[in-house]
Amino acid sequence: MDQGIRTIGILGAGRVGTAVAREALKAGYEVRIATAKPVEEIELIVEIITPGAVAVAAADAASSDLVVLAVPLHRYSTLDAAALSGRVVVDAMNYWEPTDGAMPEMQAGRGTSEMVQDFLSGSSVVKTLNHIGYHDLESDGRRAGAPDRRALAVAGDDESARAVVLGFVEALGYDAVDAGPLAAGRAFEPGTEIFAGAHDAAGLGEALGRAAAGATAPAAV
Numbered sequence: 001m002d003q004g005i006r007t008i009g010i011l012g013a014g015r016v017g018t019a020v021a022r023e024a025l026k027a028g029y030e031v032r033i034a035t036a037k038p039v040e041e042i043e044l045i046v047e048i049i050t051p052g053a054v055a056v057a058a059a060d061a062a063s064s065d066l067v068v069l070a071v072p073l074h075r076y077s078t079l080d081a082a083a084l085s086g087r088v089v090v091d092a093m094n095y096w097e098p099t100d101g102a103m104p105e106m107q108a109g110r111g112t113s114e115m116v117q118d119f120l121s122g123s124s125v126v127k128t129l130n131h132i133g134y135h136d137l138e139s140d141g142r143r144a145g146a147p148d149r150r151a152l153a154v155a156g157d158d159e160s161a162r163a164v165v166l167g168f169v170e171a172l173g174y175d176a177v178d179a180g181p182l183a184a185g186r187a188f189e190p191g192t193e194i195f196a197g198a199h200d201a202a203g204l205g206e207a208l209g210r211a212a213a214g215a216t217a218p219a220a221v
């Protein structure tokens with residue numbers, strides 16, 4: 001743990017939200033977890049599947065030192081942008097057509113986290129944790145320096161927010177690789193080489209480099 005981050009608020013108590021909650025608890029954070037439902041409706045399930053985490057209302061989760069978005073992407077506009085204003089917000093969401101359906105506001109050539117950042121204009125959105133399966137998140141973490149430690153990419157426009165999230169990802173047991181601005185997160189969305197595989201830090205850095213070179217390469221004539 002570092003950078004004064006003690007409390008992690010998680011919006012979404014599904015597969016990803018509960019996996020992140022358990023890993024964050026193991027790392028020593030205080031974890032608050034919320035859905036769109038009233039607290040009373042999730043208290044028991046949170047106690048059973050994420051023992052040690054506290055079920056709270058979404059507004060209380062949003063007031064944590066770091067907030068993780070683990071809701072289906074098509075629900076992003078139901079998030080309380082005012083409550084999340086001023087917060088560092090980890091976007092772990094992906095567009096998944098069978099669940100999300102058509103989302104006309106998504107723009108070709110733009111990442112979904114950029115769309116989320118537009119909506120959460122007062123927050124510092126940082127993209128990561130979207131390119132690891134929820135099962136893997138609980139099995140692939142290793143202590144720092146382990147030879148088989150997996151790496152995860154971190155992208156966000158606010159450098160200090162990115163630094164906070166790099167520290168969080170490291171605390172969860174992964175080498176955190178700084179990918180730069182939020183737009184660089186397009187390189188680890190579904191359908192990309194990075195999304196499809198597991199990488200160590202060197203391999204991930206190279207894959208990010210290839211993606212950046214591809215993004216800036218002049219169009220073939």
Ligand SMILES: NC(=O)c1ccc[n+]([C@@H]2O[C@H](COP(=O)([O-])OP(=O)(O)OC[C@H]3O[C@@H](n4cnc5c(N)ncnc54)[C@H](OP(=O)(O)O)[C@@H]3O)[C@@H](O)[C@H]2O)c1
Pocket residue numbers: 011012013014015016017034035036037058069070071072073075078079092093094095096129130131132133134135
């Ligand atoms: N499955 C994976 O391995 C994986 C890996 C990385 C990233 N992702 C991405 O992570 C996101 C979550 O996936 P998932 O599989 O965990 O989904 P899920 O199992 O369907 O869980 C979604 C959770 O979000 C809650 N929710 C919906 N609207 C909310 C709101 N406004 N505020 C707070 N909570 C809200 C739901 O609760 P209520 O509806 O009851 O409120 C539910 O607890 C998706 O975008 C997915 O693409 C998935």
